[in-house]
Amino acid sequence: MKSNLSKRAAFAAIALGLLAYTNTQAQETPKPPKMVPEMTEFWEPAVRVVTPAANNAAPSDAIVLFDGKDLSQWKAKDGSGEAKWQVKNNVFTVGKGDISTNKEFEDFQLHIEWSAPDEVKGESQGRGNSGIFLQDRYEVQVLDNYNNRTYSNGQAGSIYKQHRPLVNAMRQPSEWNVYDIIYTAPRFKEDGSMFTPARVTVLHNGVLVQNNTEVKGPTEYIGLPEYKAHGKAPISLQDHGNPVQYRNVWIREL
């Protein structure tokens, strides 16, 4: 018995020793030397200073697309000349024909305020309908969705007919809505095929409704979207026959 016990004890000791040895081996791989804090502190390039403004006004590096006075930054989309929508009291109202910015853009942050017509008329897509076409192709829907049901992927804050908004954050018709839109343009390969799709983040009255959403292609009223290669392009606003109002429009190139 005694010797048996010793044997077992000996084997146990050997087993423990081997285990300890194995652990030692496993622990013996080199550890990276400790870094110092400054090794992950990068001073260059310096960060550009921008002066923010109060009350949603344009920060210092923004291009003001509407300053309340005139539509000199815009033109008729159909090439017929000036943008002829009416400007009054720091506001412009949808008139005949779509309008586009003179300047063309790639990636940007866009601030735009809009108000549904004061007179509530029509329903579903017929009530206070307009739209903001990013790069002239990808529509963020503008619609009076206050107590007005329509198809979910056609609501205010939707990527029209592609992605419904996360929530409906509409204000009522007499009040102003704010869109803050962060847009990353699509990129294309040399052969014209899509390399990366457009992406859009939208805050509607400060509430997130699109979170870096992948755009499926140019907005289509009928059928499925399909990317076609393009370069920089303007922002366009849609005339859908309703007197939607806009104000305080600025854009920052990213």
Add this chain to the structure above:
Amino acid sequence: MKSNLSKRAAFAAIALGLLAYTNTQAQETPKPPKMVPEMTEFWEPAVRVVTPAANNAAPSDAIVLFDGKDLSQWKAKDGSGEAKWQVKNNVFTVGKGDISTNKEFEDFQLHIEWSAPDEVKGESQGRGNSGIFLQDRYEVQVLDNYNNRTYSNGQAGSIYKQHRPLVNAMRQPSEWNVYDIIYTAPRFKEDGSMFTPARVTVLHNGVLVQNNTEVKGPTEYIGLPEYKAHGKAPISLQDHGNPVQYRNVWIREL
């Protein structure tokens, strides 16, 4: 000559005919039948209604993390009990020890306002330093960077020691800064390895400073970040020894 000409004409005709035939063939692949507009209109599921507020106040579906009165939504991060930072005039000020929310979060939109100490003291990282730790791990830097140079990836609006902000949109010390943060939590595989990294969008005073930026891992003061699997986790605020002030904090789960 004449016959030669005829021959050439004949060959030309044949060539043209073949070309036309080829084109015909090429054009003969079926075209998808035209869809009708309603085929891309989806009414269900309906979009949830959220009532937005004015002046950066919490929308109807937000969890208010600080309403101006008390820190009942917070606790000491070290487990020692209540959050003991001072509350006064609808503002709370960094005190002893980090604090964390009682509630834990995954993906969210966070609104938080902060003001550098009124007395401008120290420089670089020593001036008005605090921080917002998303899921207790990933820091959006809070720092008085108004006329105060520091390393670019340690500025206000940086993902600390990982990504410098796109621009420096600081207000001066006596004024309030606003962060609107959209956060997508990292996901992990069953074996604990990282599946998708955390992503952060930050607007600083309405100006984009992080655009769906990919977080490299938990914030490290020394060395390189490395993901470790985790679940829902609180928001934490850092005590860096400076009396930074906070107010109007709310969060929306995404």
Add this chain to the structure above:
Amino acid sequence: MKSNLSKRAAFAAIALGLLAYTNTQAQETPKPPKMVPEMTEFWEPAVRVVTPAANNAAPSDAIVLFDGKDLSQWKAKDGSGEAKWQVKNNVFTVGKGDISTNKEFEDFQLHIEWSAPDEVKGESQGRGNSGIFLQDRYEVQVLDNYNNRTYSNGQAGSIYKQHRPLVNAMRQPSEWNVYDIIYTAPRFKEDGSMFTPARVTVLHNGVLVQNNTEVKGPTEYIGLPEYKAHGKAPISLQDHGNPVQYRNVWIREL
């Protein structure tokens, strides 16, 4: 004159001095200290060893889904019991009803070889049609596309009705085709909405035909795909009425 010259020279000197001083200032931001090579050398965790095989045979960590002998790793997809497709000469041939693996998978690398029926019959989708349903939902098309035109997004190597293959790398009917498929499963949020889409890379006979392609949702013969939350799921093979042959099927969980 002389004094004028001196003045100008003095101003020039001052200007140059200021410029030099400015440059000096600009260059005076701290530079991160130099690291040593070992700081970016990580020994742990160790990398697991896998023994590769020759001639497309299963590596040591693969689950063999068909070893040439029987379909014991498969069952009838409709729940009626055993997979009853015929096995002969190390090959199994599409029979009555779809079949599915017993085991369920999330992310994986799948190797599968297939041969169009020796007798060339039918055209377009009618010739040698079958399909590999990843997680029982997302189809990589199997079709005899050798000198057989069909719609581009329905070809062999397509994500059926969603993404055409980059090229058509078909072998002729008497020869075996090889698919090497790398699949990342979609992930879903707690509310059932899609968090990340499925992604698929496909090599067809060693030629890339899908490159981390984003799957739009479950394969639909009619209409538009739409994600619905699910967990692990089997690989299924489609009975489309054509005696397509399969062999050498193995899978590695990722």
Add this chain to the structure above:
Amino acid sequence: MKSNLSKRAAFAAIALGLLAYTNTQAQETPKPPKMVPEMTEFWEPAVRVVTPAANNAAPSDAIVLFDGKDLSQWKAKDGSGEAKWQVKNNVFTVGKGDISTNKEFEDFQLHIEWSAPDEVKGESQGRGNSGIFLQDRYEVQVLDNYNNRTYSNGQAGSIYKQHRPLVNAMRQPSEWNVYDIIYTAPRFKEDGSMFTPARVTVLHNGVLVQNNTEVKGPTEYIGLPEYKAHGKAPISLQDHGNPVQYRNVWIREL
């Protein structure tokens, strides 16, 4: 009683009726009309035909970078002229100085076979070390890791000093290893900043070791990688002082 019962019955009926009506209303949102299969069948553009080869030989659309005979597709990387590494028995062996392809590439699929030196000598990074520099900057490590431990992110199949391989799929020194590499080049913005990082998928002897891995920047032996804008660039092979052998090299532009 009777009349009471009737009243209650009447109210119950009304309640049920209202409930039914409400349900009807809820269900009354329009449903998209059913599509027909052809609406998601796209015949154009047609898919280009590529003839695959057997035994890892180049498919019909590949550029053969080494056909067993000479290094005419390569040059010395340092600009000193021809690639002078030795060619013998359909194999070329690492000689003095790195070599680069004459042609420059953006996105591609690269097939390359390599063999560690027959004489096993040295350990860790000193045994059979070479490397494949994608776009001259991003290294897929080549190393004899058969029974040779080194740091995990420096192993064969690693993105050197950035990402360890998923597994170690090495063959022993007398045998040939195969890399199939799918590479997506980084894209840059006009200001030179990174827009999308490089991405790499690597199969090592048919086993996945990198799955669309995001490259952190150019390979650095010392310190942290940082992207700098560049255009098309060659494939380079590294002379690390060990006689690593290469054969059967071809590339397909994507």
